[in-house]
Amino acid sequence: MSVAAIKNPIFVGELVVYMDTPEQARVVEIDCRYELYTTANSCTCCTYRFSSRRNPDFQCRHIAAVRKVMSGEVVAEAD
Numbered sequence: 425m426s427v428a429a430i431k432n433p434i435f436v437g438e439l440v441v442y443m444d445t446p447e448q449a450r451v452v453e454i455d456c457r458y459e460l461y462t463t464a465n466s467c468t469c470c471t472y473r474f475s476s477r478r479n480p481d482f483q484c485r486h487i488a489a490v491r492k493v494m495s496g497e498v499v500a501e502a503d
């Protein structure tokens with residue numbers, strides 16, 4: 425991941441991802457109603473908390489967005 429990705433908002437579909445560290449991001453819905461803490465393997469959203477009990481490999485859309493940023497598939501527009 426480039427340094428520019430850290431602390432810059434990155435739009436992934438309808439989500440905005442802020443990488444706080446290379447491992448953890450804050451993910452905000454486009455309407456800014458919720459701020460979630462998300463890593464490649466966990467998320468603070470309700471969907472993840474409930475679904476991950478049944479399926480430890482469950483990936484909510486926030487985790488999917490963070491993984492896209494971590495992999496470099498989606499990058500910050502400004503660098």
Ligand SMILES: [Zn+2]
Binds near residue numbers: 487
């Ligand atoms: Zn989530």
